[in-house]
Amino acid sequence: xxxxxxxxxxxxxxxxxxxxxxxxxxxxxxxxxxxxxxxxxxxxxxxxxxxxxxxxxxxxxxxxxxxxxxxxxxxxxxxxxxxxxxxxxxxxxxxxxxxxxxxxxxxxxxxxxxxxxxxxxxxxxxxxxxxxxxxxxxxxxxxxxxxxxxxxxxxxxxxxxxxxxxxxxxxxxxxxxxxxxxxxxxxxxxxxxxxxxxxxxxxxxxxxxxxxxxxxxxxxxx
Amino acid sequence: xxxxxxxxxxxxxxxxxxxxxxxxxxxxxxxxxxxxxxxxxxxxxxxxxxxxxxxxxxxxxxxxxxxxxxxxxxxxxxxxxxxxxxxxxxxxxxxxxxxxxxxxxxxxxxxxxxxxxxxxxxxxxxxxxxxxxxxxxxxxxxxxxxxxxxxxxxxxxxxxxxxxxxxxxxxxxxxxxxxxxxxxxxxxxxxxxxxxxxxxxxxxxxxxxxxxxxxxxxxxxxxxxxxxxxxxxxxxxxxxxxxxxxxx
Numbered sequence: 001x002x003x004x005x006x007x008x009x010x011x012x013x014x015x016x017x018x019x020x021x022x023x024x025x026x027x028x029x030x031x032x033x034x035x036x037x038x039x040x041x042x043x044x045x046x047x048x049x050x051x052x053x054x055x056x057x058x059x060x061x062x063x064x065x066x067x068x069x070x071x072x073x074x075x076x077x078x079x080x081x082x083x084x085x086x087x088x089x090x091x092x093x094x095x096x097x098x099x100x101x102x103x104x105x106x107x108x109x110x111x112x113x114x115x116x117x118x119x120x121x122x123x124x125x126x127x128x129x130x131x132x133x134x135x136x137x138x139x140x141x142x143x144x145x146x147x148x149x150x151x152x153x154x155x156x157x158x159x160x161x162x163x164x165x166x167x168x169x170x171x172x173x174x175x176x177x178x179x180x181x182x183x184x185x186x187x188x189x190x191x192x193x194x195x196x197x198x199x200x201x202x203x204x205x206x207x208x209x210x211x212x213x214x215x216x217x218x219x220x221x222x
Numbered sequence: 223x224x225x226x227x228x229x230x231x232x233x234x235x236x237x238x239x240x241x242x243x244x245x246x247x248x249x250x251x252x253x254x255x256x257x258x259x260x261x262x263x264x265x266x267x268x269x270x271x272x273x274x275x276x277x278x279x280x281x282x283x284x285x286x287x288x289x290x291x292x293x294x295x296x297x298x299x300x301x302x303x304x305x306x307x308x309x310x311x312x313x314x315x316x317x318x319x320x321x322x323x324x325x326x327x328x329x330x331x332x333x334x335x336x337x338x339x340x341x342x343x344x345x346x347x348x349x350x351x352x353x354x355x356x357x358x359x360x361x362x363x364x365x366x367x368x369x370x371x372x373x374x375x376x377x378x379x380x381x382x383x384x385x386x387x388x389x390x391x392x393x394x395x396x397x398x399x400x401x402x403x404x405x406x407x408x409x410x411x412x413x414x415x416x417x418x419x420x421x422x423x424x425x426x427x428x429x430x431x432x433x434x435x436x437x438x439x440x441x442x443x444x445x446x447x448x449x450x451x452x453x454x455x456x457x458x459x460x461x462x463x464x465x466x467x468x469x470x
Contacts, residue, residue: 007426008396008436009463078436082394085435087327091228091241092320094294095393099440104393106438178439184461186454 011078016182018071019175023200025064030207037214040145047144051128072114079107102174109171116164123151152215161212165205172201223249223315227262229274230322232331235338239331241320251311255298256281256288258310259321275334283307283448286383289390290335291322296387296446304385304448324390328397328432341432342384342400348428349421350404352413363413372410379406381449388443388451394435399443401429402459403451409462419466426463 035043050056095104131137152158177197224247232239246262256278263273279287288305292298298308329337382403389397405422408414437456444453
């Protein structure tokens, strides 16, 4: 087992598992967010549950943050090792002849998503922490819909979110589809899984784009 | 045809190399890429210059000795062939061809276009074998029933000639395709199962020690492999490795 921790294969498995965990989280996230378009009441209810349920707050949320940190720290470690492994760079290197742009640039799509996470945490998580623990305001299960829609009023924020979702789509396109390969799974279901992963990589970010643009175009009028 | 060559020249492992320009006239389409370099070298020798050093042996596409990164791709622009099987008809009159050694920290340059690929030998030595009793009572290999499917898959993996194109093509200089082919050719057969757990652990450990990069599933290795070694071998090696490590 000690050799496993240090091995390149184990590092890849960690990337795949943490990535798959984040994919599951995305499903939950997009489902609740879609409710903000189709049923503001359900969105308020679900958001309040996520914001105040102790299991979500003190168990699931720290696990999620840990998952994000493990994924991007390991991503950086692997990128540095991989750059070092080449040694001297080629004068001419035709990467596009044998591999897709997305697969060769996961670090860049990942960095954009990471930068987006800072904005996203600033927009929602820090605001939420301030509401609950700094300003110590009372529970208000009806505030979430208005707060969310308000966030998408500025054009610049909506555009930044949309750009991040496009990069998320590219990242998932390669990452999700190749996760099982990293974990050693390759059988008669693999091609089907890859197709599903690529549909997922388009549909889920597209749903997020739809939500952001929908709220931008339908502000709450006071 | 007339070609403009940009070739990596490096006196020895310690020296700093550089790209040097050469113009070569009278190249014919039926020449192999290595024959084209032979003609260049004849010209250089006749002028009293040092010939360009490059690896070659069988010139039949089966030994895995020739290498070369040609216009940004290992073994050049063609698929499923080695450099010795690449013909100049793939190029046009007036083309500029950039010729570099395979680049990886684990493949240090010895001279010009020759790299030291003994890291592959050490990976192989770490476990790429089976222990067979050769003291006189060896069992006939054909006495053990093996399914056609397994035999075919093992044979496909064994087609790897260890040229290093996978490492050269991979943006991470990863040796996963080579190592996985060597692991798979034994893992798929009953004779190889006996030492399967030790083999995969030892070979992966050696691969990591040599300083190759990590696989990021880009698939470049599979596309550039002159023998068409499949990525499914990498998944098999990952599976074998995880199973062996967890079982301890």
